[in-house]
Amino acid sequence: MINNKGDSCVGEQTIKQSKAIYWASGIVSVCGIIFEVLFGAAGSYLLGDGVKQYTLTISLFLTGMGIGATISERVTKNLILSFVWIEYLIGIIAGSSTFLLFGISAFLSEGTDAFFLYAITLVVGALTGVELPILIRKANDIGVTLKKSTARVLFSDYAGGLIGGLLFVYLLRPEFGLVKTAFLVAVINVVIALWILLYFKKELQTFKRHFTAGIAILVFLIAGVFFGEEMAFSFEQKLYRDPIIYSETTDYQQIILTKEQGDLRLFLDGQLQFSSSDEYRYHETLVHPAMATAEKRENILVLGGGDGLALRELRKYEEVKAITLVDLDPKVVALGKTNRDLVQLNEKSFEDERVKVLHEDAFKFAEHHSDQFYDVILVDLPDPNNESLNKLYTLEFYQLLRNRLAPGGSLMIQGTSPTFATEVYWTINQTIKEAGLYTENLHVDVPSFGDWGFVLAKREPVKLDQADIFVETKFLTNEVVAGLTTFGKDIDNEIVNDDGQPVSIETNTLMKPTIIEKYEKAWRSY
Structure with missing residues (x-):
């Protein structure tokens, strides 16, 4: 009887942990696809030619995922901590990406912004590519067969991709804009990392150190949600000769109105439409x-x-x-x-x-x-x-x-x-x-x-x-x-x-x- 109860407890724990992994894979996949299309949107706004920018960013992101999947083969120990720190890195890098991109466009030479965007896209893609193999391997380690763990994690990934795309188009971009969206999604990445860290707490001897680091990163990203857009606006102001009096990102374009000494100017996606003079x-x-x-x-x-x-x-x-x-x-x-x-x-x-x-x-x-x-x-x-x-x-x-x-x-x-x-x-x-x-x-x-x-x-x-x-x-x-x-x-x-x-x-x-x-x-x- 005792052994049966013990086996039952182990079985229940395995089921709970596997469900946690599947939920985590789905949610980080939502975040991944949002970052992918976010980079395309940022490139379209700052660099022009939307089709070109979306093509390049999606291609680089997928290439990065391939590189990340290859790198993941070397990750065989401390799978939970590896996943957690990948999420931390995605949170810091991807969360700050559009904020930094506006700053680079405002203060550095032409072409630097494009290089930065493409580099960030490749790096975040690579980190995203490491996620799923680690989760699949962890699901296999806790007792789920490799066949089932792979299929279920991939299902969560693909379904999450669809949800992420819809969220970006219909909610995040029109309601929050590019800078705030990046920080918000990065917050989700870090929250998922902290949740997984808590879920597998008993396996980790250095739990407090990693949890404290995650809380610090989370505070940074939340600050970005509240103050990043305002600072990025000051960067964006540098892109225009005159003070910005109106700025809005619509479902179709970025609208900017500037005014200086009676000269009113309208810009759509950074392109001048008229000067009142x-x-x-x-x-x-x-x-x-x-x-x-x-x-x-x-x-x-x-x-x-x-x-x-x-x-x-x-x-x-x-x-x-x-x-x-x-x-x-x-x-x-x-x-x-x-x-x-x-x-x-x-x-x-x-x-x-x-x-x-x-x-x-x-x-x-x-x-x-x-x-x-x-x-x-x-x-x-x-x-x-x-x-x-x-x-x-x-x-x-x-x-x-x-x-x-x-x-x-x-x-x-x-x-x-x-x-x-x-x-x-x-x-x-x-x-x-x-x-x-x-x-x-x-x-x-x-x-x-x-x-x-x-x-x-x-x-x-x-x-x-x-x-x-x-x-x-x-x-x-x-x-x-x-x-x-x-x-x-x-x-x-x-x-x-x-x-x-x-x-x-x-x-x-x-x-x-x-x-x-x-x-x-x-x-x-x-």
Whole structure:
């Protein structure tokens, strides 16, 4: 009887310990996948080209896991302490990662931030790769067969990965941001380590020393949760010339407003969208040539433009009956409606009863609203610096917009800088032509941007010389518009390479997105 009771107690203890290991493997897997996508998001925000950054960080993280799995073969003793200290290291390194990344971006030379991000990703991936083999080995040591321990730990890992991804997308990133999320998840790693340490306390002679170290690390990370974001904000301020007056990370992008001596500036994912000192040059060129060349000006579509500045110019036309503005991010539009400085700049344009706002992807809107036709379409979207934006500069997208144009209608597209990104600008122009539209090219000097290009397109030949701008403007006149169509020899469509040979312009399509690499290469020098 005594032996049976003893065996029963041992069996119960084995079951409890194995369950603790499975729960630990699932929870640290949640943390691992969150760190993996967190690094991709941080790279996308600070370094641009989201697809590239996610690809690199995921690849490096998985490579690190492979390295870690190999290293784990040498860990055969003190399995619980090895697991605990791996969690401690993940907590310290991964928890501080985004905080340090913002600091490096603010104070060190360009390129250092990318090196740091990739190095951290590889290291954290390697530490994550050591976790599971240790847990599997420990589960096997306490009496669970190797087959069962491996299968169950891996199930906990994979299920945890799904949960981690969903948590990051729908809760952590939008509610806490990148810096606080890193510290919060690191806290979970350390808490799990302390829990496992307590669970296997009887096996450890040096329990107090390791537990005290874990508590100290936990206090550090909790301090990071409460104060890290504020300090990182001061680092982020260094990335901008003027004081930040508004900052928010939305489901789609990072929004920054700065202001200094009356100059209001909007940045999306670190890219300048306008400066209040000269934005009228950009927005007048975006709006009025298209309005002047359209046969009718009753039904207008604006893609992007959530700041309301293009709407301000459109409101000057009494014959306009309806303006549909499509902007993916409701937070940008909310800013345009409520921020005192921005409302003053856009002259309360969202209060116009003719304005209807839809929060949709511009491509999907053009694809699904096939029964709507517009006299003027204005495309005021960010530059094509990633895959999601590239689709809005493709042949397929321009074909959709062509089909939405009413007879005699005009389409105006911002086309980045023909000076800084010459090949990109003329690729956009060529792609629009391939969609079956006639084009006219314009560029304007916007001091905060530099030389900036636009493409005016119609189903019929564009007769810009017959256009009459009759509304009140600060910059544009009929004579000025005529001058905007002249390009210097160094930025015209006769592009040559370094050897003086002509460069052929390819059409940008969904299947072959040629424009992203050109854009990244062009702006790398500026």
